[in-house]
Amino acid sequence: MQVVVLNGVNLDQLARRDPAIYGGISLNELETRIYDWAHALTMSVRCRQTNSEGEYIGWIHDAFDDADAVIVNPGAWSHYSWAIHDALAVLTCPIVEVHLSNIAERDEWRRHSVIEPVATHRIMGKGADGYREALEYLVARA
Numbered sequence: 074m075q076v077v078v079l080n081g082v083n084l085d086q087l088a089r090r091d092p093a094i095y096g097g098i099s100l101n102e103l104e105t106r107i108y109d110w111a112h113a114l115t116m117s118v119r120c121r122q123t124n125s126e127g128e129y130i131g132w133i134h135d136a137f138d139d140a141d142a143v144i145v146n147p148g149a150w151s152h153y154s155w156a157i158h159d160a161l162a163v164l165t166c167p168i169v170e171v172h173l174s175n176i177a178e179r180d181e182w183r184r185h186s187v188i189e190p191v192a193t194h195r196i197m198g199k200g201a202d203g204y205r206e207a208l209e210y211l212v213a214r215a
């Protein structure tokens with residue numbers, strides 16, 4: 074199974090963001106864990122991150138032909154980017170929406186995700202382990 078993991082805006086700054094909320098790990102450490110978990114599950118994974126919404130949408134378009142499943146954490150775009158919603162809506166493969174923090178228990182403006190209606194499954198508030206859970210979910214449903 075080929076899975077693409079798309080981390081969005083400001084996730085490259087993970088190590089500098091509030092460790093009480095984001096766990097204090099770097100994007101590099103997070104991606105290393107994802108690659109290790111995927112290897113253990115005999116899955117093929119590609120992790121990407123960008124701060125450009127257009128680039129992010131282009132990677133979602135690419136996933137139509139290149140991926141069997143996508144794991145997305147669009148960061149703050151999750152709360153307002155209908156363009157990312159529409160790009161994900163084109164996909165026919167499973168889409169797992171992951172958030173490191175529990176957006177349901179944070180600021181009012183974070184509680185709504187425009188990605189939710191197109192997500193096959195959602196995981197939030199589990200830190201880096203949420204990505205492992207997403208991989209395990211995809212293996213279990215394959």
Ligand code: DQA
Binds near residue numbers: 151172176
């Ligand atoms: C986030 C939650 C978003 O509200 C925030 O803007 C992020 C990260 C998370 O992983 O918890 O950048 O998606």
